[in-house]
Amino acid sequence: MSEKITAQQVVNRIQKNLGAPWRNSSTDVFHAGNPEAEVTGIVTTFAPTLDVLRRAVAGGKNMIISRESPFWIREAVYSGSGQPANREQVAKNPTYLFKKEYIGQNKLVIWQFHENWGGRKVDGQLRGLAMALGWDKYHKTAAKAGEQRYQAGDCFFAPPATSLQAMAKSIHDKLKVRGMRVIGDPQTKVTKAALSHGFFLVPELQRILREPGVDAVVIGEPVEWEASPYFMDVIASGQKKGLIVLGNEVSEEPGSAEVAAWLKTFLSEVPVEWISAGEPFWSPKPA
Numbered sequence: 001m002s003e004k005i006t007a008q009q010v011v012n013r014i015q016k017n018l019g020a021p022w023r024n025s026s027t028d029v030f031h032a033g034n035p036e037a038e039v040t041g042i043v044t045t046f047a048p049t050l051d052v053l054r055r056a057v058a059g060g061k062n063m064i065i066s067r068e069s070p071f072w073i074r075e076a077v078y079s080g081s082g083q084p085a086n087r088e089q090v091a092k093n094p095t096y097l098f099k100k101e102y103i104g105q106n107k108l109v110i111w112q113f114h115e116n117w118g119g120r121k122v123d124g125q126l127r128g129l130a131m132a133l134g135w136d137k138y139h140k141t142a143a144k145a146g147e148q149r150y151q152a153g154d155c156f157f158a159p160p161a162t163s164l165q166a167m168a169k170s171i172h173d174k175l176k177v178r179g180m181r182v183i184g185d186p187q188t189k190v191t192k193a194a195l196s197h198g199f200f201l202v203p204e205l206q207r208i209l210r211e212p213g214v215d216a217v218v219i220g221e222p223v224e225w226e227a228s229p230y231f232m233d234v235i236a237s238g239q240k241k242g243l244i245v246l247g248n249e250v251s252e253e254p255g256s257a258e259v260a261a262w263l264k265t266f267l268s269e270v271p272v273e274w275i276s277a278g279e280p281f282w283s284p285k286p287a
Contacts, residue, residue, distance in 0.1 A: 005269040007063050007109040008035040010042065017266045018116060025115040031070050032100070033109030039063045041270050044260040046253045047277040048110050050099055055275050057106050063270075064110045065259065067117075067252055070103070071096060117259065122150050124262065125197045125255030132254035133174055135159065135195065156211055157193050164188040164216055164242035171218065177250050179281030183231050184242030190215040197251035202226050209234065209241070216242040220251030250279050 005013075007030070015022050041061030045052045048070040056064055064070075071090060090096045103110065117124060127150040130136050138157040141149045159167070165186035172180050193216040194208045200222045208217055222228055222245060231243045253276050260274035 003269045005039050005267075006036050007033065007039055007111065010039055010063065010065075010267065011035070011111060013266060014113070014263070015116075018120060020116070020119045020121065023116055023119055027069075027112050027114045028116050029112060031110045031112055032103045033062075033107065035109065037062065037107060037109050039109070039270050042260075042263065042267070042272045044256045044263070044272070044274045045277050046249050046256050049277050050102065052275050052277050053099075053102060053106070053108060056108070059273065061271065061273065062106070062108050064108060065113050065263075066110060067112070067114050067256060067259075069112055070099065070110045113259065117255075122148050123152055123154070124150075124258040125252060126150050126155055126195065128254035128256070128258035129197050129251055130157070130195060132257070133171060133195075140192070153207075155195050155208070156214065157195055158191060159193065161189065161191045164190055164244075167193070167216060167242075168244050171244060171246070175246065175250055176279075177246060178279055179247050179250075179283055181245040182242065183228065183245075184216075184235055185240070188215060188240050188242045190242065192216075193218055196220065197255065198248060199223075200227055202230050205230060214241070216244060218244045218246065220246050221248040247279060247281060249277060253277065 039062060041059065042063045042065060043052065043056040043059070043061045044065045046066065047068045048064045048066040053064065056062070073090070130139065130150070135157050138159045139149060140156045140158050142154050143149045143151065163186065164182065164184050167190050168180065168182050171177065192213045194211065194214050196204070196208070196217070196219045198220045200219045202223070205217065205222070205227050208214065222243075234241060256276075257274040260272050263272045
């Protein structure tokens with residue numbers, strides 16, 4: 001690992017090895033730092049929180065490749081969620097200024113890798129989550145001979161028969177989830193499950209439930225005022241199914257480990273490390 005490489009050269013290498021047409025987007029950009037800076041090491045993460053940045057600095061790594069923006073900015077507008085914040089609106093926020101100063105003082109470079117990572121044939125986020133759960137061996141893939149698994153929609157699994165409660169407990173223990181939520185009768189029998197990650201809308205939930213035999217859906221972050229009531233109505237209509245909600249970070253973070261493993265296949269100049277941002281939630285224990 002003696003050859004030098006800049007942050008921009010890292011991005012160029014990513015573009016070359018993506019395996020899909022590159023999309024010019026407002027997400028996959030440099031959010032902070034100098035693209036021509038020499039890279040001392042790379043950290044992948046779900047969210048480049050101050051804690052992640054401090055751990056990167058402590059480890060001598062100055063380039064962060066994140067799924068989310070360092071400054072809590074999104075482009076999309078969702079029904080009932082109001083207008084998204086932009087850089088101008090947060091520019092005077094004290095937390096923004098503190099974080100920006102820390103990034104500058106430590107000469108960090110932050111590049112977001114979201115849309116193009118999702119544009120590959122293989123859904124790296126789904127594969128990472130399945131591997132973290134130990135579900136790869138239960139994958140009921142729709143891929144034909146010679147095709148890659150974990151393409152879009154290839155999200156169904158047949159674990160050993162269990163109850164919704166036991167499945168939720170197993171997932172809770174494997175991913176160390178502190179803020180899991182579950183909808184459905186704990187004793188619902190599960191022989192086939194759908195697995196997904198990140199933000200989830202009602203049409204996506206309806207598409208998954210059209211798959212024959214699905215007893216449980218494990219997802220990241222449903223739109224609580226739409227997807228959750230919809231699933232409650234699914235159950236009330238007589239369908240014996242369960243919904244396990246992991247939270248966005250929990251469901252997406254294993255994908256950042258997948259990014260790190262993928263980068264190592266074509267970047268040898270600097271060390272690459274995945275640092276988890278960590279689940280932001282906790283639940284009070286009963287008295």
